[in-house]
Amino acid sequence: MRISNGMRPGLILLAGLWSLPDAAAQDVRRIYQEYCASCHGQNLQGGLGGSLVDGSWRHGADDDNVARVIRDGVVENGMPGFGEVLSEAQTRALVVYIREMAAQAAERQTSFNRPTPAAVVRSEVHAYRLEMIAEGLEIPWSLAFLPDGRLLVTERDGRLRVIEQGRLHRVPVAGTPAVWAQGQGGLLAVAPHPDYAKNGWIYLAYSDPGPGGTAMTAIVRGRIRDGRWTEQQDIFRAPPELYRRGGVHFGCRLVFQDGYLFFTIGDRGAQNEAQDLSRPNGKVHRVHDDGRVPADNPFVHTAGALPTIWTYGNRNPQGLALHPATGELWETEHGPRGGDELNLIRPGRNYGWPVITHGMNYNGTPITALTAKEGMEQPVLHWTPSIAVGDMVFYAGEAFPRWKHNLFVTTLAPEELRRLVIEDGRVTHEEAIFKGIGRVRAITEGPDGSLFLGLEGPGRIVRLVPAEP
Ligand code: HEC
Numbered sequence: 001m002r003i004s005n006g007m008r009p010g011l012i013l014l015a016g017l018w019s020l021p022d023a024a025a026q027d028v029r030r031i032y033q034e035y036c037a038s039c040h041g042q043n044l045q046g047g048l049g050g051s052l053v054d055g056s057w058r059h060g061a062d063d064d065n066v067a068r069v070i071r072d073g074v075v076e077n078g079m080p081g082f083g084e085v086l087s088e089a090q091t092r093a094l095v096v097y098i099r100e101m102a103a104q105a106a107e108r109q110t111s112f113n114r115p116t117p118a119a120v121v122r123s124e125v126h127a128y129r130l131e132m133i134a135e136g137l138e139i140p141w142s143l144a145f146l147p148d149g150r151l152l153v154t155e156r157d158g159r160l161r162v163i164e165q166g167r168l169h170r171v172p173v174a175g176t177p178a179v180w181a182q183g184q185g186g187l188l189a190v191a192p193h194p195d196y197a198k199n200g201w202i203y204l205a206y207s208d209p210g211p212g213g214t215a216m217t218a219i220v221r222g223r224i225r226d227g228r229w230t231e232q233q234d235i236f237r238a239p240p241e242l243y244r245r246g247g248v249h250f251g252c253r254l255v256f257q258d259g260y261l262f263f264t265i266g267d268r269g270a271q272n273e274a275q276d277l278s279r280p281n282g283k284v285h286r287v288h289d290d291g292r293v294p295a296d297n298p299f300v301h302t303a304g305a306l307p308t309i310w311t312y313g314n315r316n317p318q319g320l321a322l323h324p325a326t327g328e329l330w331e332t333e334h335g336p337r338g339g340d341e342l343n344l345i346r347p348g349r350n351y352g353w354p355v356i357t358h359g360m361n362y363n364g365t366p367i368t369a370l371t372a373k374e375g376m377e378q379p380v381l382h383w384t385p386s387i388a389v390g391d392m393v394f395y396a397g398e399a400f401p402r403w404k405h406n407l408f409v410t411t412l413a414p415e416e417l418r419r420l421v422i423e424d425g426r427v428t429h430e431e432a433i434f435k436g437i438g439r440v441r442a443i444t445e446g447p448d449g450s451l452f453l454g455l456e457g458p459g460r461i462v463r464l465v466p467a468e469p
Helices: 010-021 026-037 063-072 088-109 271-275
Strands: 121-122 127-138 140-145 151-154 159-164 187-192 202-210 215-225 228-236 254-257 260-265 285-287 309-312 318-322 329-333 340-345 382-384 389-394 406-412 415-423 426-435 439-445 451-456 459-466
Touching: 026 088, 026 318, 063 088, 127 151, 127 159, 140 439, 140 451, 140 459, 151 187, 151 459, 159 187, 187 254, 215 260, 228 285, 254 318, 260 318, 318 406, 329 389, 340 389, 389 439, 415 439
Parallel strands: 140 187, 318 389
Antiparallel strands: 121 127, 127 459, 140 151, 151 159, 187 202, 202 215, 215 228, 254 260, 260 285, 285 309, 318 329, 329 340, 340 382, 389 406, 406 415, 415 426, 439 451, 451 459
């Protein structure tokens, strides 16, 4: 939960300090308390030095200027330079921390839409209502419509469910693959083949159990006949020696384009492997829709590289979608603490994780001072602090005409649905459509242009329908 009472942050900070072991001495909160709080206040609200959370900056608002003041100081005005005491990476962590605290302060001043069923909610350019479609699900990780109007839903603990004419089939599809349902792993993405009406193929991406408690993202296709998963074929499966222990960062989303299938695998918590082309994790991949490796993939001729790799240096891609007008492939990537990313995915590129990042470790210790480097891609947008970015969809329907081609991004911890306006490859506006009705895990557009969302805690499927006055 976010801190909502102006008195509480200080108490939480103090409690946190007392319980911190010495080994965590590098935690950014401690650095702040030790070196900065005497002048800028316990909660960054200001004192001898100005407030660091009021949004006004004398020496420049961007990250580079804030870092420069911390490093060099403004000695004549009473701000000492810390370049000799703090490393560049610690300075970077302080910038992330200042952004986090500023976002919390700003959020206390903001009111959000928190829709209740059936009530008309006004957002910036459209009014909508929220309708309940299904309840009693575990974590609905992925949503996909079939051309006949049925909605497929994966539940992360391993069930594939069908919603037909607004009603959830009581019995899950039988015979789907056994999944490694631990941590963040399980049954993840579902997507029908673009020619499903002709060929009946449905694709599943999931955490595949390997030897000795390991797992790795695998992709299969099959058909549903009489409520059963049948005729399964492997589309992607890594060699068993590349499977990994650990329960985090599986990716994984599926996108089809022109006979190709794109899919994502997170770094599996082994961050350096995102830079290692001999490993499948921390990558976006491309195969033919039957699993064959395309001859023109960027690393097919690179010795030791996995030929399915399309891009690398991707931490944990949770969203993947094609822009409806340009056909470009866009991706959302879960960052560490700070540094969630929106990326434009181009073949062969290195997206930098963990060599460059705008975030820091979850415990407040720095990862690196580098946010950019020659030969590594910058995100189109980064969210610092993190919004715990999830799934994404470009809106292409008619029901909400003024949302046309806007990007909708789901978020977990802040429980928000965000709308991003994109012009010429840049994000020009961002809006929180609602907040606070559960972690928003999955999104897809319905055949009638309404937006379907998978919520967790409790697991539900809702949709946004237009409610014009
Ligand atoms: C001895 C008191 C003192 C300490 C300690 C101190 N500051 Fe400052 N800080 C100031 C003062 C005074 C200013 C205003 C300087 C000015 O207006 O030119 C300032 C300005 C700044 C600014 C620029 C704000 C703006 O409006 O552009 C930043 C950023 C900043 N401090 C961060 C920090 C951080 C981070 C630390 C701890 C590592 C820290 N300060 C420690 C006194 C202090």
